[in-house]
Amino acid sequence: MYQSKAWGFASPDSDYDVRFIYVRNKEDYLKLNKNRDVIEWRLDDVLDINGWDIQKALRLLYKSNPTLIEWSMSPMVYKTTPQWEKISGIISQYFLEKTGVYHYLSMAKGNYREYLKTDEVKLKKYFYVIRPILACKWILDKKTAPPMLFSELMNECLDDELKPEINRLLEIKKQTSELGKGKRIDVINDYIEKELAEIEKKADIIENKYNDWEILNKIFLEILEQ
Numbered sequence: 286m287y288q289s290k291a292w293g294f295a296s297p298d299s300d301y302d303v304r305f306i307y308v309r310n311k312e313d314y315l316k317l318n319k320n321r322d323v324i325e326w327r328l329d330d331v332l333d334i335n336g337w338d339i340q341k342a343l344r345l346l347y348k349s350n351p352t353l354i355e356w357s358m359s360p361m362v363y364k365t366t367p368q369w370e371k372i373s374g375i376i377s378q379y380f381l382e383k384t385g386v387y388h389y390l391s392m393a394k395g396n397y398r399e400y401l402k403t404d405e406v407k408l409k410k411y412f413y414v415i416r417p418i419l420a421c422k423w424i425l426d427k428k429t430a431p432p433m434l435f436s437e438l439m440n441e442c443l444d445d446e447l448k449p450e451i452n453r454l455l456e457i458k459k460q461t462s463e464l465g466k467g468k469r470i471d472v473i474n475d476y477i478e479k480e481l482a483e484i485e486k487k488a489d490i491i492e493n494k495y496n497d498w499e500i501l502n503k504i505f506l507e508i509l510e511q
Contacts, residue, residue, distance in 0.1 A: 292416065292435050304356045305336040306369060311509045314340065339508060343501045346372070349381035351388040351430075358433050368508050375500060380430045383491040389417035389424070389431075390484050397477055401469065408454060409464040414477055415451065419443060421484045447476055 313320055322338035337345070337353070345353045357373045393414050400410035412435065419438035420431035431438060439451060450473060458464045 292412075292433055300331050300333055303332065303334045303363070304359075305334075306339055306342045306372075307336050308339045308368075308508055314509065340505065343372075343505055346376065346379050347496050347498060347501055349379055349384040349496065351385055354380060354385075354430050355433060358430065360433055368504075368511070371504060375504075377430065378500075379496050381494055381496070382424055382428055383488065383493060385424045385430060386421050386484065386488045386491060389420040390481070390488060393417040393421070393477070394481060397481070401474060401477070404469055405466050406469050407464070408467045408470075409458055411451075411454060411470070411473055412458070415439075415443070415473070418477065418480050418484065421488075422480070425484070425487055444476065447473065 307324065309320065320338075322341040324334070324336040326334040328334065342353055354376055357376045396410055396413045396417075400407055401414060416435055416438065419435075419442040422442040423429075423431040423438060426442070435455075439448065443451065450470065454464070
């Protein structure tokens, strides 16, 4: 499970974002023509299903892809396998701080610029800016991948003076189908602008690191032989 339900701030009518990794027949990986490596299926307005081929997933893990890492950390798991448990057991080794910070920083900046700079804003968009900011702060402080749950990020990384306002919005969002529009909340906007500037400065000086293919190649071949 992914997005708002896994993050812990779903509305009553939030859809179900189901994510999975799949493996094709061994022969498919030996063909000259490349197969599509994504399965996308939206059953209705409630169920959104998206899967990645194992080869794509492992290549993205090598690059410390934050989306794949979030999938692996979801608190809501419908089904797992021994093969996936082996992969999830090494994911933390492939987390790169710089990649993670720049991913969440870009997300926060983009959502803030697009949704929260006018006098009237979509209030739910505050969560889509605050969460990636807190994820950046977590990475910079703890040097690990941030947790999925917004409540955990908020408890660890959000300034105490902002918590009552964020909790107020959070309770409204959980209880109503649509948070709706409202006046821009200046105290939150000021916090966002301050944090974005500070995170950008810190991100620039994170040491570049690189992952190794050996473990991933071994896991991939083992999976194909099963």
